[in-house]
Amino acid sequence: MLDIAKLSPLHIYILIHLRRANIDYAKSISKITKIDQQEIEKALKELEELGLIDRSHGSAIKRTAARFKLSHEVHKHHTYYCLTRLGEHTSRMLRDLLGDYLSSITGYDAALDIIEYLAKAECEHAGWLARVFSMKVSDVQSLLTKLLDLGLLSECKAKVLKKKHRKGKPKKETRTHHTYYRLSRLGEMMLRYIR
Known part of the structure; x- marks a missing residue:
C-alpha cells in the first residue's frame, strides 16, 4: 500500500x-x-516510477478514451499517460483522505478547513483566519506558510481589496495592512476535482 503523505499536492492533482x-x-x-x-513532466515521471501511472500505447486516441479532447480521434503527438490499477485505487481513496493528507504534510488539522474557507472568502489574512478558526495567529501563519510552500496558496498583491475579493468580512473595501492569502490555481483545481 502506498503512503500518500509522500506525494506532493501536484502529484495528488495529477x-x-x-x-x-x-x-x-x-x-x-x-x-x-x-x-x-x-x-x-517531472511529476509525471515520478508518478510513473511509483507505478501510479503508465504511458499509453498506440498511435491514435479516441475521444471516448481522452475525455477532455474535443475532436473525434487524436493522433498522438505527445506522450500520453493513464492511471494504473494502483493509481485508480489511490485516486479513489484521495476523496476521503484529503483532510488527513493535508494534516499529515502540514502538521495542522485545520488545513483543509482553511483551504475550503479561502475558496469561499477568496482573500483573507492570518489574523482573521485565527479568529474564525479559534487558533493562535502564530499557528495560522505557520500553516499558511506551509500551504504557500506547497503551492496551494498564493498572496493577494492588491493594495485595496474590494468587497467581491474579500467575502469573509463584507466591507466596501479593505486597505491591505496585512499579508492576504488566496488559493493558487493548483489549490483551486485540486479542491474542485475532489468535491
Missing part, C-alpha cells in the same frame, strides 16, 4: 486529473494548472 480525463499529456495538464510544463 492523479485526480487523470481519473477524470482518463488519459492526458503534460502540455495539456500544464495549460490547465498554469504550472511550467517541465515541472509537470
